[in-house]
Amino acid sequence: MLETLRRIVQDVSAAPDLPSALAITVSRIRDAMQVAACTVFLADEDNREFVLMATAGLNPRAAGRVRLSRRQGLVGLVAERQEPVNIEDAPRHPRFHPVCEVCEDDFHAFLGVPMIQYRRVLGVLVVQDTAVRQFGSSEVDFLVTLAAQLASILNHAILSGATQELLNPLTTGTRALQGLAGAPGVALGVVTIPHLLADLDDVPDRPAQAVAAEETAFRAAVAAVETELREACERLAPLLPPTEQALFTVHRMLLSSDSLIGDTLAGIQAGHWAPAAWRDAVLARVRLLEQANDPYLSARAEDIRDLGRRVLHHLRAGPGWQPECAAERYVLVAEEMGVAHLAAVPPERLAGLVCLRGSALSHVAILARAMGVPAVMGLGDRPLGRFEGCEIIVDGYQGRVYLNPDPATRQEYRQLIAAEAELSAGLNGLRELPATTRDGYRIPLYAKAGLLTDITAARDSGADGIGLYRTEFAFMVRDSFPGEDEQYQIYRRMLTAFTPQPVVMRTLDIGGDKALPYFSIDDKNPFLGWRGMRFTLDHPEIFLTQLRAMLRANAGPNNLRILFPMITTVEEVDEALRLMEHAQRELEEDGWPAARPQAGVMIEVPSAAWQAAQLARRVDFLSVGTNDLTQYLLAVDRDNARVAGLYDNLHPAVLKTIAYIVAAGHQTGRPVNLCGEMAADPGAAVLLLGMGVDNLSASPVSVPRVKWAIRSFTLAEARELARQALDLDTVGQIRRLLNDALRRAGLGEIVHEST
């Protein structure tokens, strides 16, 4: 059964389009289970219906025509129950709904299984038999397992718009692809893949600009690979055994195969650009070989894929590949993105970011917020690479993107973008004003920074200083650990740019989702592993170098505050302070006397929250890192799109924990700051003010909005809001309380319901 299952899933995944995938699904299941009919219904969410899309055994003309309302018939029952429905004699069941087009009079046994992905019923898979009988448990298990796998394939098709085209071929209009809100804002730009992925599946469809030029480019790429293979073969001949050498020969033979070249040229003649024609020719052969289910032929399929990538690589390097890079505004789209990808593009042309993985708390999203670039995360497995060069709308509030938007959608978003720009321009007037409540209480409002390029944005935002400088970003865009002098230069620029305003520099916080390209941390469970202070205390040489660079940079500006991340125990703080004193002493001995800066501890782990008072006594301030604190309190990986719906820093437990930390900090006479993303949410910022948090740090782009919110409330109102919020049971209730308060205070424009 396992093997049958694997083969069916493989064949369905390899189908060239959705109709073929569905046709393969029903016929293969009918054969494998030896039943009279197998049928697949897809959910049409727009019309709240299930549509019969493919059948093997019922009237084939019913496909696309039979529509059942969501609650109709046995299919509706399966969707309602969200579990298998196994019926001996369907026509006698009270929910049976006869449909004349399908001619199912002879069918009695019925087994329907829902296809569910992320709690949504995407469709229903049905098998029917002529006998009056119950399906056996192994049959049910088989269909359930298959349905779960098919659901993820189907989800892919939904996301790429294929199901919509099939369900409602006559409706036009742009479909939104739903992901997660990553960084606020809306943008319109051109899909751009940030680096040379050279993967066949990512090649976009495009027409050939000039057939002759495409042919020439293709022949040149093939010739280049031929040369490469010949040279490699010659170079390696003395070193490789004959069997390995044969591999090069196979590749060269494949490359000289008339059919592969001929099909590509035919594709070009038919009007496709060379990469897509090559992709189609290669993948058609790969599919054929994979279907043979023979280990030898499967290996050949991999050879052809490999060859496909090699030629593609040369085509990509050719002149025709990236005309869209000339686009005015582009949107980077990738499965995963690192700081280096962002740092490598001219920021003034970067309109938005779309990441198939990750969530709002992934570092790339945090960086996007710092740069003021709208971002959508966690779109899931979608072949977005194929849309390179197409227009895309990024809605960072709702976590949606629209590919190739229709004129009405484009116009709507253009207006939104203009309204946003107007609001930002209006808020510019607050730049010189403090974050003071209507009754005169001033809360310092700081900006966050990660790269030196953030200095300007942070200064322009009208912030009172830097509340969190994430030093690791400078470590992440290099290919080795930066030395003391290099770090000194960076920190010095940062400190002098803001003096006399404070700059809180956090010591290196790597691990978790922050990887250094030159130092791999291979933890099975990275968020519970070698992170932040745990790493730096184990590597005092790296920590001391950083501390020395910071202390040296502070001689003169004298506005440095040092912050220790990921603290779990008091011993870690004692050790970190001991090393800080050690660095100070060393510098003195070297003739660079350095003042002792204020030091603080990040509270981002539950154990640290419960020991907030003990920790606070050892340092000058606490800083609550709600990004991690929420992750650890709720046991929700901040980087996992699947559970992102559970991640919310307005969770009552998070609020209660913050309240506890504030009380503990204040008991010991230490200020409690908050530097997680929560502070960038205007409603949450007012709440935190009311809870007694002493200062807030938001990304520069959010500073004006947060300031606007704070200036719209009195401290007494904020305290009352906090009192009410701490009494509520759910995130939804708290969110509504805050949104209503913002609206009443005249800030309806910045209320985004989905956030």
Ligand code: PEP
């Ligand atoms: C936090 O955890 O809230 C925080 C500010 O740190 P980071 O997001 O860099 O882990």
Ligand code: MG
């Ligand atoms: Mg953190």
